[in-house]
Amino acid sequence: MRLSRYFLPVLKETPSEAQIVSHRLMLRAGMIKQASAGIYSWLPLGYKVLQKIERIVHEEQARAGHLAMLMPTIQSADLWRESGRYDAYGAEMLRITDRHDRDMLFTPTAEELITDIFRAHVTSYRDLPLTMYQIQWKFRDEIRPRFGVMRGREFYMKDGYNFDLTKEDALHAYNRHLVSYLRTYERMGLQAIPMRADSGPIGGDDTHEFLVLADTGESKVFYDSEITDLRFGDRDIDYDSHEQCRAVLDEFTSRYARTDETHDPELFGKIPEERQRMARGIEVGQIFYFGTKYSEAMGAYVNDHDGNRVPVHMGSHGIGVSRLVGAIIEACHDDNGIIWPEGVTPFHVGIVNLKQGDASCDTACEDLYEALAAAGLEPLYDDREERAGAKFATMDLIGLPWRITVGPRGLANGKVELTSRRNGESEEMSLEAAVARVSEIYGV
Ligand code: ATP
Ligand code: MG
Numbered sequence: 456m457r458l459s460r461y462f463l464p465v466l467k468e469t470p471s472e473a474q475i476v477s478h479r480l481m482l483r484a485g486m487i488k489q490a491s492a493g494i495y496s497w498l499p500l501g502y503k504v505l506q507k508i509e510r511i512v513h514e515e516q517a518r519a520g521h522l523a524m525l526m527p528t529i530q531s532a533d534l535w536r537e538s539g540r541y542d543a544y545g546a547e548m549l550r551i552t553d554r555h556d557r558d559m560l561f562t563p564t565a566e567e568l569i570t571d572i573f574r575a576h577v578t579s580y581r582d583l584p585l586t587m588y589q590i591q592w593k594f595r596d597e598i599r600p601r602f603g604v605m606r607g608r609e610f611y612m613k614d615g616y617n618f619d620l621t622k623e624d625a626l627h628a629y630n631r632h633l634v635s636y637l638r639t640y641e642r643m644g645l646q647a648i649p650m651r652a653d654s655g656p657i658g659g660d661d662t663h664e665f666l667v668l669a670d671t672g673e674s675k676v677f678y679d680s681e682i683t684d685l686r687f688g689d690r691d692i693d694y695d696s697h698e699q700c701r702a703v704l705d706e707f708t709s710r711y712a713r714t715d716e717t718h719d720p721e722l723f724g725k726i727p728e729e730r731q732r733m734a735r736g737i738e739v740g741q742i743f744y745f746g747t748k749y750s751e752a753m754g755a756y757v758n759d760h761d762g763n764r765v766p767v768h769m770g771s772h773g774i775g776v777s778r779l780v781g782a783i784i785e786a787c788h789d790d791n792g793i794i795w796p797e798g799v800t801p802f803h804v805g806i807v808n809l810k811q812g813d814a815s816c817d818t819a820c821e822d823l824y825e826a827l828a829a830a831g832l833e834p835l836y837d838d839r840e841e842r843a844g845a846k847f848a849t850m851d852l853i854g855l856p857w858r859i860t861v862g863p864r865g866l867a868n869g870k871v872e873l874t875s876r877r878n879g880e881s882e883e884m885s886l887e888a889a890v891a892r893v894s895e896i897y898g899v
Pocket of ligand 2: 740
């Protein structure tokens with residue numbers, strides 16, 4: 456992409472309405488624009504990051520064997536009356552009446568609709584286990600939408616649902632999700648710690664929230680500092696293996712880590728004092744096992760091996776896809792702007808032309824642009840007639856992890872400069888070497 460042809464409405468001033476750094480930076484970097492309270496348009500740069508996150512979620516769901524699908528945002532109230540949640544959900548549910556006076560709603564989550572699909576088509580244990588998920592817009596009429604996309608009213612969420620014959624199988628689905636979520640967040644450059652939590656309106660006994668530690672987080676958390684040393688890394692896990700998934704769960708949830716809803720001061724007190732941590736966290740996902748709550752209420756039964764009709768065991772699992780954009784920025788920024796992890800960066804590398812209009816600089820930039828694109832990378836070429844300082848400031852603000860600077864002095868020696876946004880370190884090298892290095896970084 457050439458910046459001269461892109462839509463990047465960066466703001467010079469710090470927007471006064473934004474209280475936290477991710478919200479400020481998303482507005483300043485021209486990623487989003489508020490449409491109304493808690494509802495945002497995603498401008499091209501923001502949308503690209505959202506799509507990168509979405510793609511990682513899809514890839515990791517596929518790896519775990521889960522099936523992608525899509526359900527409507529507008530749903531009939533009748534289904535929600537069956538489960539009893541139409542009344543229970545309260546003011547957070549956006550209720551709509553259509554022209555025939557039928558009660559509709561904008562989906563805040565989709566346990567009812569997926570259960571309705573299930574009960575219409577699945578009648579035998581032979582069709583189990585089954586896990587389907589979607590990535591779809593949700594609406595919750597939050598009383599205090601704030602912090603930009605972190606607590607919106609409309610937000611983008613991955614929601615998945617498992618159907619299993621037995622509790623044991625459903626708990627395996629739970630563990631499998633925990634494993635796949637660990638991998639998902641790490642690919643985005645985040646450490647999200649699973650913490651025992653409270654189930655809220657979804658219901659059920661077993662639930663973990665995934666929290667990214669950040670001072671601006673809305674949740675208060677208590678944990679054993681040793682937990683932050685754990686990394687999932689590049690493990691090759693067989694997602695069908697109960698033992699392997701269980702072992703990962705044990706490893707990542709055996710040390711104390713809880714939100715304030717489930718905090719147990721006595722148990723916490725048993726951790727050596729120097730390891731006791733109290734902090735704040737951003738909830739970026741949650742997994743639930745809720746047994747037969749919905750299947751019994753809504754009649755989702757299957758025939759088991761002996762021909763008995765039994766309610767299926769279910770769970771649901773959510774990832775805050777749009778919230779993650781803010782959470783990643785909270786975790787990855789400095790005074791000059793965003794620092795995207797490679798996994799989610801909107802463009803892989805920026806090209807800064809220090810002397811636009813100079814024939815050799817222009818040619819070198821065009822060559823670089825083409826070579827990077829041919830390698831399968833997406834460069835953002837700042838080809839505007841702008842001062843070098845302004846170009847650097849824009850690149851720093853929008854946070855591409857790598858920058859190639861092209862100027863007449865370096866080019867006289869056949870060199871360009873490759874700079875890391877993370878630590879500011881620069882290295883001079885030939886054009887070809889720069890392309891090779893960036894390709895290597897991204898594994899293309
Ligand atoms: P919270 O406690 O933050 O209100 P929740 O527990 O009600 O969230 P879930 O039902 O667990 O949310 O939804 C799954 C994920 O969707 C959450 O972990 C969070 O990342 C995201 N999410 C929930 N509410 C919002 C919101 N208002 N804006 C953006 N993302 C949200
Ligand atoms: Mg939650």
